[in-house]
Amino acid sequence: MKFYIHKLGCPKNDVDADYIAARLISDGHQPVKSAETADSVLVNTCGFIVAAKEESINSILAFGQMKKRGRIKSLYATGCLTQRYGDEMLKEIPELNGTFGHGALDSIADAVGKSSQLKKVVKMETRKLGYLSWKNRFISDNLPYAYLKISDGCDRACTYCAIPGMRGKFRSRPVESIIDEAKFLADNGKREIILVSQEATMYGYESRDKTNILHLLKELEKIEGIKWIRLLYLHPTAVTTDLVEHMADKSNKTLNYYDLPLQHINSDILSNMRRQVDRKTIENLLDKIQETSDDAVIRTTFIVGFPGETKKQFNELAAFVDRQKFDRMGVFPYSKEEDTAAEKFEKQISEKVKTARMDDLMNIQREIAFDNNESLLSIETEVIIDMVPQKSEAVGRTKGDCPEIDQEVFVSGENIKIGDICRVKINSSDGYDLRASLVEII
Numbered sequence: 111m112k113f114y115i116h117k118l119g120c121p122k123n124d125v126d127a128d129y130i131a132a133r134l135i136s137d138g139h140q141p142v143k144s145a146e147t148a149d150s151v152l153v154n155t156c157g158f159i160v161a162a163k164e165e166s167i168n169s170i171l172a173f174g175q176m177k178k179r180g181r182i183k184s185l186y187a188t189g190c191l192t193q194r195y196g197d198e199m200l201k202e203i204p205e206l207n208g209t210f211g212h213g214a215l216d217s218i219a220d221a222v223g224k225s226s227q228l229k230k231v232v233k234m235e236t237r238k239l240g241y242l243s244w245k246n247r248f249i250s251d252n253l254p255y256a257y258l259k260i261s262d263g264c265d266r267a268c269t270y271c272a273i274p275g276m277r278g279k280f281r282s283r284p285v286e287s288i289i290d291e292a293k294f295l296a297d298n299g300k301r302e303i304i305l306v307s308q309e310a311t312m313y314g315y316e317s318r319d320k321t322n323i324l325h326l327l328k329e330l331e332k333i334e335g336i337k338w339i340r341l342l343y344l345h346p347t348a349v350t351t352d353l354v355e356h357m358a359d360k361s362n363k364t365l366n367y368y369d370l371p372l373q374h375i376n377s378d379i380l381s382n383m384r385r386q387v388d389r390k391t392i393e394n395l396l397d398k399i400q401e402t403s404d405d406a407v408i409r410t411t412f413i414v415g416f417p418g419e420t421k422k423q424f425n426e427l428a429a430f431v432d433r434q435k436f437d438r439m440g441v442f443p444y445s446k447e448e449d450t451a452a453e454k455f456e457k458q459i460s461e462k463v464k465t466a467r468m469d470d471l472m473n474i475q476r477e478i479a480f481d482n483n484e485s486l487l488s489i490e491t492e493v494i495i496d497m498v499p500q501k502s503e504a505v506g507r508t509k510g511d512c513p514e515i516d517q518e519v520f521v522s523g524e525n526i527k528i529g530d531i532c533r534v535k536i537n538s539s540d541g542y543d544l545r546a547s548l549v550e551i552i
Contacts, residue, residue: 111139113222114148116173118166119156121257121306121342121514123189126212127154130188131248133215137223141248145173150184150222155191157276159445166191167203174205184225186210188218190276196231208232212262212277247291254494254529255302255338255513256295260288260326264308266345268373269384269451270413270444273308282314285321289329296335301529302494303330304340304512311348324353331363337531338494340512342369346395347387358403365509366403370395371411375430376423379416382455396434407510409438414471415464416444417455424467432474437482438516439475441468483517483539490549493519495530503545506532523548 113134115127130152131141145151151173155166170187177185188210192199196209208221208228217232249256263278264271292303305326307313314321323341330339341357341364349370357366374380377388399406412427431439443464446453493506496513503520511517521534526548534546 111150111222111225112142112148113139113150113152114142114145116145116151116153116169118154118169119158119162119190121304122259122262122308123154123156125247125257125259125306126189127152128247128249130154130215130218131250132246133219134222135248136246137219139219139222141250143250145176145182148182150186150225151176151182152186152188152218152222155187155189157189157191157194158273159442159447161445163191170199170203170206174203177205184222186218186221188212188214192231193233193276194272196233200228200231247294249295249298252299252528253496253513254300255304255496256300257306258288258292258295258303259283259307260305260310260313261307265312266309266386267384269382269455270416270447272447272450275449277308280308280312280316282312282317282321285326285329288326289333292330292333292336296333299529301336301531302338302340303336304342305330306342308343309345309348310341310343311345311353324350324356327356327362327364336363338509339364340367341365342512344368344370346370346372346385346392349395349399351398354399354402358406366406367510367512368399368406368408369410369512370408373411373413374416374419374423375427376419379419379423382418382452383413383416384451407437409440409512409516410436411440411442412471413442413444414467415459417452417459418457419444419459419467428471428474431471432478435478435482436475437510438479439471440515441471441475443468479517479542480539483542483544486536486544487539488536490533490535492552493521493532493534493546495521495526495528495532498526498528506534517542517544519544519546521546521548526551 115131117124117127142148153170156162173185176182184207185205186208192209193211199209200206209231210218211233214232261282263280264274265280310323313323357364375389380387491508493508495504495506497505503522504526506519506521531552533549535549536544536546538545
């Protein structure tokens with residue numbers, strides 16, 4: 111049976127899809143790169159916010175039309191949306207042969223093998239999800255980086271977030287399991303591993319042996335072949351001085367890159383979000399990072415239009431962004447999600463106002479980003495090469511750039527290969543991206 115997995119959502123979801131693919135391959139099924147050549151299609155859905163839900167449903171409906179025309183034999187859905195709404199989806203979308211929640215790998219393999227029609231979503235209790243104990247993973251690309259999931263679930267209970275209802279309580283993977291997978295990735299040519307979770311700074315907090323994220327980083331740094339380790343999703347209340355000092359140490363493989371989703375700066379809004387942090391704590395953390403290292407790169411995200419956000423509170427956030435001058439920043443309009451506390455909050459903000467505030471904040475950040483790039487002209491820096499298109503410049507990233515969300519560096523030079531770590535000279539900036547020439551391959 112030929113199968114195609116349509117990946118949607120975050121990198122954590124992509125890793126889940128790789129586990130599903132490996133499980134299907136172990137039963138003799140063959141992965142293909144497009145739905146047009148597949149017998150079965152699996153849509154790995156996202157259910158985080160309204161836009162992601164709509165994208166998931168639209169994708170399923172599009173593949174449903176292919177099934178009606180006889181171009182594929184069976185259609186399945188898995189992932190966050192099916193964990194949450196699987197039964198309703200089976201009822202409302204007759205083209206679906208089945209829906210699966212997280213971790214139902216054996217059930218997915220059984221259904222695909224039989225092309226069976228399921229009457230009810232197959233779920234596992236989130237507290238019993240065993241797929242975090244790695245057995246096998248499929249690698250479908252020749253990129254020099256890979257995402258590596260270190261935990262699942264979340265205990266934070268932010269009022270705007272539905273993840274705990276879909277992913278369950280926070281669960282750390284065993285260190286040995288993570289190390290085994292990292293070695294597998296290194297053996298298959300991955301030079302950068304990007305650690306993903308709902309929150310990296312909580313890693314190991316529930317373990318009896320006091321394992322923590324710093325211990326995990328030190329173990330991963332021992333793996334030959336891995337050159338860069340990037341840590342995503344740090345909660346501002348849990349970034350310790352020891353972690354800051356480790357990330358600042360240039361002799362370590364862990365990059366000095368902080369993915370800190372601050373979400374807001376007004377203390378009242380942060381309290382209503384249940385972020386367990388206030389403005390002073392955030393400013394103290396940023397000061398600590400910048401005092402420890404002069405080359406730390408900070409990426410953050412903010413939510414605008416949270417229920418009750420006044421113009422004054424938004425202006426406070428805008429002034430903070432303008433003054434702080436973050437290296438990387440994303441902005442999202444608040445999304446009203448079912449079964450979250452904020453869904454019932456009064457003073458919901460209109461979509462028009464949310465969009466305007468998002469645009470205002472991104473306009474501030476655009477000028478900051480462009481000025482930052484202009485300041486890099488003529489300097490030399492390291493990049494890792496992600497792509498080498500024919501008759502075109504190689505495409506890479508600096509240590510301060512995460513794939514898919516941050517900027518790229520277009521590198522001219524001879525004999526550059528995917529996975530090379532190069533020293534380059536920045537020649538020009540083009541908005542959010544940079545152009546450079548090769549100095550040497552390290």
